Amino acid sequence: MTRIAVVTGGTRGIGEAISLKLKEKGRHVIANYGGNDEAARAFSARTGIDVRKWDVGDHQACLDACAEIEGQFGPIDILVNNAGITRDATIxxxxxxxxxxxxxxxxxGCFNMAKACFxxxxxxxxxxIVNVGSVNGQGGQIGQVNYAAAKSGIHGFTKSLAMEGARFGVTANAIAPGYIATEMLSTIPDNVMEKIVAQIPVGRLGQPEEIARGVEFLTSDNASFITGSTLSINGGQHMY
Structure with a gap:
């Protein structure tokens, strides 16, 4: 049986790697995106993965999009809440x-999509259900009270959702990536990047594929006894 997987923010960066990994493992993947039509078209042409545009922050749009997907392909089995943005500034x-x-x-966006699929x-x-948090949701970061609050909220949301789904065979887990080599980090000046890498015990940035492998495992049949957990993939930068 082919599992249907929806990956939000699934056409670039970590989301792209997740979409590709799930497709490699035989899932039928639908990659959501929010705004960059050109990048989404290029991703779909290159990978053969179906892309759908909607705003994950719009509750009704999420309900409608998931209903359309289920009507076309069948029930959604896997949801990866990866979509995220930053708007950094000190408070x-x-x-x-x-x-x-x-x-x-x-x-x-995590609530909206879970409400549509759960x-x-x-x-x-x-x-x-796998929700993508962040090392900065675990440890905080100057200039990111909005982002850190949202990502920290994801961890509590995940635990509560896991409790609600456990006896029904629905697992909910989170992944907290550290600093990953994606487009989001490309604007950071070299001198700042050097300081970031110096704080990572393994001495390098992570790769999107390393996050994708974690998502692939947590969405597999083999992970049925894992729920309410946060998998930190951060090179040892933050441990607890």
């Missing part, structure tokens, strides 16, 4: 709009 300079936009996409997973007694 002295951060606007409410910067706060609200990050919370809306990074945290409320009921049918529960009815079928099988489901895998």
């Amino acid at each position: 002295m300079k951060m606007t409410f709009e910067q706060w609200d936009e990050v919370i809306r996409i990074d945290l409320t 009921p049918n997973m529960r009815t079928r007694s099988w489901g895998r």
